[in-house]
Amino acid sequence: MNPAKSPQTKGEESVADAAAVITAAESLIKAGQLEEATALLQSVQDTNAKARVLLSDIALAGGLVNNATDHLEEGVKISGGSDPEVLGRLGVALMYKKKWQRALECLQKAKELHGDTEDPIVSGNLKILENFKESNGGTFPKYDHLTEEAEFLPLIEKEPFNVELRLAVCSNLMTPTSGDVSTFLTAKRLLDDALSPSPPAAVPETQTKEKVSETKEGEEETPKGPYSDSERAALLHKRGWLFASLFTFAGPLKETLESADEQTKETLSKDESVKKVLEKEPIEWLQMAEADLELSVLLNGEDEEAWCHLGEVRFKFGTEEKEEPCFEAIRKSVSLKPSYVAGWLKLGFVLFSRERVEESIEAYERAVQLPEGKDWAEADEKLGILYKMRGEEGKGKKRGEEENGEGRKEETARKVED
CATH class of the missing domain: 1.25.40.10 (Tetratricopeptide repeat domain)
Known part of the structure; x- marks a missing residue:
């Protein structure tokens, strides 16, 4: 349980109390007692930026990047944006989330505040970002950070035929670090929507439609839809590779279900993602992958x-x-x-x-x-x-x-x- 917060007085006494909490928490972290350290740090997290830094370290150790970033954002507010350690850590955390531009700004500010005292973590990651930006033509990829539905769905709904956006989001969802099979299924839904016979939304009147074939003068143009051949090929390519990934998931999942104990079987059988993957035989996913990729290279x-x-x-x-x-x-x-x-x-x-x-x-x-x-x-x-x-x-x-x-x-x- 979290220790009850005692009323803090202003001035030196509260600063000393917070410093003692930080010192004790650091010792607990070194000893691997993370739950105890977390409880202790929470008692001063509202007023102490260092507490937020340590809480972010604990979150990152557990793979909780979003949680770590939230702590560091609060740390920046507490410190008024003047603590180079907090800014440096936030910059690194934002790199995990592929929020490149904000990460660059945080690291640049941290380096400026460090002055003549160089922090190798800040300078090293800053150099990585600067090189990445330079290699990308002086800018950062626009959509690399989009992995949360709350972030990317409004953008896709606003621009349903923005193929670059849709493909970038799907790539993010299909990376090994993106999560479990559920993120792949989210990507599948986005690609299925784009490739369905009915477009995801009405084609804007101002949007150019390609012809199925050359038309003679005076003939009515036959709309092909919102995507060019190369765009449709790219969508099919991405979905084909996604189907191949689902084939990779399906085999082990099926074997696990067949050999697992009753409790594990019951747990897996209630998982909607598992159900969707196993609604087809593994070989069917592979056949669908080949079909999509064959059509992709036919178009492009x-x-x-x-x-x-x-x-x-x-x-x-x-x-x-x-x-x-x-x-x-x-x-x-x-x-x-x-x-x-x-x-x-x-x-x-x-x-x-x-x-x-x-x-x-x-x-x-x-x-x-x-x-x-x-x-x-x-x-x-x-x-x-x-x-x-x-x-x-x-x-x-x-x-x-x-x-x-x-x-x-x-x-x-x-x-x-x-």
Whole structure:
């Protein structure tokens, strides 16, 4: 239970009391007694910014980013925005939430208040944000922070045909750190709405509609709908990859339900998200994924990532009949963009899994030759195994080691030129 708050007097006595609480709470935190520390800090949280900082640390330790941010926002109010520690911590917490611009402003202010005393956490994260902004053309992505329905639904309702917004929100919801399967299902709903035969809202009269085909002079134009082929392709690509993720969820969930004790089964059976995922067999999600991705590349055959994802989905079937179509799709992705490291790595992996040694070596070598692929430990590890399978043990060791020397670089250069 929280200790009862005693009336605080103004002046030195209350400051001393708060300082004693902070010191005691810090000791409890070091000892791992977080509940006790929380109860103690709550007794001074309304007037002490440091208490809010410590409460935010406890919240972050439990993965409660929103709770941590709320504490730090209150800490800024208590300190009047003049405490560099509070501002610095808030900046870092906002980075977790991808609220880039506000995070940058907090960190800049914290650095200014620190003066000549540099805080490595503040300066390090500030540098990360500045580099990120510069690499993005001097601005931050507009929608990266949108993961809460209360934030993104009003925006989507206001701009139902803003594909960039809808796709960005779905990407945020589909990240491994976004939450559980329920966030993927929220993304599915947003994509289903956009791709349904009936648009999510009436098309504004001012919005341009594309023609299904060329019309002759005097003929009435046939509206295609609110999306261009490339936009529809992007939506299908995103939904196809989402279906592939639901396939990944469905298998383990089904196995858990089949082998779990009665109490676990009862709990899972009441979970609406679990019900929605298991309303289809796992293979059905995969079939839907392939269908969406095939239509996506049909509408926009220049999207290398969609081709690569199509290949990955075909690989997940694990059947012989899907092997060549899998390889063809991923090869198509790297033919469209020879500098596409992820495509070369994926091609190397699927070929490696089928013991197609020479082709796998070529794909991995192409990957590590590219600047973005030079630090991929996976490629070096697989190349070591592949060269050993080819009878050239030691040749695939990590680049830079003496026994590997320049030979691999020269061979890689020849392969890239080819």
